[in-house]
Amino acid sequence: MTSISYHQHGHHQPRAGAARVPAYALPQRVSQGRVIRAEWTKLRTQPSALWAGAASAGLTAGFGILYSLLREARPPHGAAAVASFDPTAISLSGIQLAQIAVGVLGAMLITSEYSSGMIRSTFAAVPRRLPVLWGKVAVALGAVFAMSVPAVLVAFFAGQSILAKVGLDISFGQPGVARAVLGSAAYLALAGVLGVGLGALLRNTAAAVTALFGLLFGLQLLAGMIPGSAGVTLEKFMPSTAGQAIASVHPDPGTSLGPWTGLGLFMLYGIVVLALGARRMSRGDA
Amino acid sequence: MIEIHELTKRYGSVTAVAGLTFAVRTGEVTGFLGPNGAGKSTTMRVILGLDQPTSGTVLVNGKPPRAHAAPLRELGGMLDPRAVHPSRSAYHHLQALAQTSGIRRSRVDELIEAVGLSGAARRAAGKFSLGMSQRLGIAAALLGDPHTVVLDEPVNGLDVEGIRWIRGLLAGLAAQGKTVLVSSHLMSEVAQTAHRLIVIGQGRLLADTTVAELSAGHESLEDAYVSLTDDAVEYRAAVSTSQTAQTAEEER
Numbered sequence: 001m002t003s004i005s006y007h008q009h010g011h012h013q014p015r016a017g018a019a020r021v022p023a024y025a026l027p028q029r030v031s032q033g034r035v036i037r038a039e040w041t042k043l044r045t046q047p048s049a050l051w052a053g054a055a056s057a058g059l060t061a062g063f064g065i066l067y068s069l070l071r072e073a074r075p076p077h078g079a080a081a082v083a084s085f086d087p088t089a090i091s092l093s094g095i096q097l098a099q100i101a102v103g104v105l106g107a108m109l110i111t112s113e114y115s116s117g118m119i120r121s122t123f124a125a126v127p128r129r130l131p132v133l134w135g136k137v138a139v140a141l142g143a144v145f146a147m148s149v150p151a152v153l154v155a156f157f158a159g160q161s162i163l164a165k166v167g168l169d170i171s172f173g174q175p176g177v178a179r180a181v182l183g184s185a186a187y188l189a190l191a192g193v194l195g196v197g198l199g200a201l202l203r204n205t206a207a208a209v210t211a212l213f214g215l216l217f218g219l220q221l222l223a224g225m226i227p228g229s230a231g232v233t234l235e236k237f238m239p240s241t242a243g244q245a246i247a248s249v250h251p252d253p254g255t256s257l258g259p260w261t262g263l264g265l266f267m268l269y270g271i272v273v274l275a276l277g278a279r280r281m282s283r284g285d286a
Numbered sequence: 287m288i289e290i291h292e293l294t295k296r297y298g299s300v301t302a303v304a305g306l307t308f309a310v311r312t313g314e315v316t317g318f319l320g321p322n323g324a325g326k327s328t329t330m331r332v333i334l335g336l337d338q339p340t341s342g343t344v345l346v347n348g349k350p351p352r353a354h355a356a357p358l359r360e361l362g363g364m365l366d367p368r369a370v371h372p373s374r375s376a377y378h379h380l381q382a383l384a385q386t387s388g389i390r391r392s393r394v395d396e397l398i399e400a401v402g403l404s405g406a407a408r409r410a411a412g413k414f415s416l417g418m419s420q421r422l423g424i425a426a427a428l429l430g431d432p433h434t435v436v437l438d439e440p441v442n443g444l445d446v447e448g449i450r451w452i453r454g455l456l457a458g459l460a461a462q463g464k465t466v467l468v469s470s471h472l473m474s475e476v477a478q479t480a481h482r483l484i485v486i487g488q489g490r491l492l493a494d495t496t497v498a499e500l501s502a503g504h505e506s507l508e509d510a511y512v513s514l515t516d517d518a519v520e521y522r523a524a525v526s527t528s529q530t531a532q533t534a535e536e537e538r
Binding site for chain 2: 041
C-alpha cells in the first residue's frame with residue numbers, strides 16, 4: 001500500500017519499475033505571449049546566437065571607432081567636402097558589417113532548429129507553427145535592438161571624441177543626430193528580422209547567409225554598376241541603401257531616400273521575405 | 287484515441303503510406319510494427335501534425351492534430367530523440383517547450399526526476415548518450431500529461447534497466463487510461479509491453495490484431511511477424527519492379 005501511495009503522489013519514485021509519471025492537471029494552452037517567452041528562453045540558451053550578437057555589437061563599436069580614426073587622420077579638404085562631411089554617419093559606419101552578424105543571428109534562430117531536428121519538437125508543442133515564427137521575430141527584434149542601442153551609443157560618442165581632435169565632431173543634441181544614432185539600432189533590429197525571414201524561407205544556414213549577402217551587398221553593387229542616373233536612382237531603392245538612409249544626418253536627396261522613407265522601405269523588404277517564409281513554414285512538412 | 291482513415295502520404299514520386307486505416311484505442315499499449323520503410327515513421331509524423339497527409343484524415347482525440355488549443359495536453363510524441371539543439375541543456379530544452387503552453391517550471395523538474403535525468407539536466411543535450419537522449423525525448427513527450435502518447439522506437443539505446451523502466455512506464459500510461467502507440471523492431475519487447483498490434487508493410491495495413499491472436503499457431507510473436515511481413519516484402523519487390531518499368535516507359 002505504501003508504494004502505491006508513493007506512486008500516486010509522484011514522490012521519491014524508485015527509478016527501475018517506476019510505473020507512473022506524476023499527473024499534471026493545471027490549465028495549459030498555447031498563446032502568442034507564451035511562445036515569445038519560450039523563444040526568448042531558446043535565444044538566451046543558444047550560444048551561437050549569443051556569439052553573433054556579441055560580434056554585431058563589437059563590429060558596430062569597433063569599426064565605427066576605426067573609421068573615425070581614419071577620418072581624423074585624413075580630414076576632408078575644401079568647402080564642399082567639409083559641408084557634406086557627416087561625422088555621425090562616419091561613427092556609425094560599423095553597421096555595414098554588423099548588419100550581416102545580426103542577419104545571421106536571425107537566420108540561425110530558425111536554421112539551427114532545422115539542422116538539429118529541434119523544429120519537430122517545437123512544432124509538436126506549437127502545431128499551428130506561425131506563432132513560432134512571430135515569436136522568433138519578436139525576440140530577434142527586441143534582443144538585437146536592446147543590444148544595438150549601447151553599441152551605437154558607444155560608436156557615436158567614441159567616434160565624436162576622436163573627430164573632436166580635428167574639430168569635426170557633432171553633438172548628440174544637434175537636429176537629426178539622435179534619430180540617426182538610435183535609428184541605426186532600429187535598422188540592425190530590422191536586419192535581424194530579415195534574417196529570420198530568410199531562415200524560414202531557406203531553412204539552411206549557408207543558403208540564408210548567402211541570400212543575406214546578396215540582398216544587403218549584392219543588389220546595391222549591381223545597381224551601382226548601371227551607368228548614369230538610372231543606376232543612382234535604382235541604388236537608392238536597394239535594401240541596405242534605403243535602410244541606411246536613417247544613419248545619415250542630412251541624407252543627399254540625389255543619392256538617398258529620406259531617413260524614414262528609407263527605413264520604411266527596408267522594413268517592407270523584410271515583410272515580403274517574412275511573408276514568403278511564413279508561407280513555406282505553415283504549409284510544408286517539418 | 288487515434289483514428290486514421292484512408293491515409294496516403296507521398297513524398298514526390300515515393301508513396302510512403304497508401305490508404306492506411308486503423309484506430310488506436312485508449313487504455314492499452316498498441317505496438318506499431320513493420321519492416322524498415324513500411325511507413326511507420328511517416329504515419330507517426332502525420333499523427334503528430336508534422337507532415338501533411340496527401341489524402342485521408344487523421345484524428346487525435348477527435349480533432350486534427352494541428353487543431354488542438356492545448357496540444358501538449360492532447361498529444362505527446364517522440365520521433366527522434368536527437369531532435370534537440372545540441373548546445374542547449376536538457377533543462378532549458380524542456381523549459382522552452384513547457385513555456386509555449388504555460389506549463390509550470392515545477393513540472394519540468396518533476397519530469398527530469400521521473401525520467402532519471404536529475405544529474406544531467408544542466409548538461410548540453412548534444413553530449414548525451416542515446417539512452418539519455420531517449421529519456422529526454424520521453425520527458426518532452428510527457429510534459430503536458432497528454433491523453434495520447436506516440437513513441438518511435440523508445441527502447442533504442444537503452445540498457446536493461448532503461449528497458450524495464452520503459453515497460454513499466456508504458457503500462458502505467460495505459461493504466462491511467464491514455465492512448466499509447468509505440469513502434470519497435472524488437473518482437474520480444476513488443477510481446478512484453480503491447481496488448482494490441484498494428485502491423486504495416488509497404489504503407490498498407492497487414493494486421494490490426496492483438497499479440498495473443500497474432501502469436502496463435504506460431505512458436506513466437508517473432509515467427510508470426512516474419513511470416514506475416516514476408517508477403518509484404520515479396521509484394522514490395524513486385525511493385526517496385528513494375529514502378530521502375532513504368533518510369534522507364536514514361537521517360538521514353
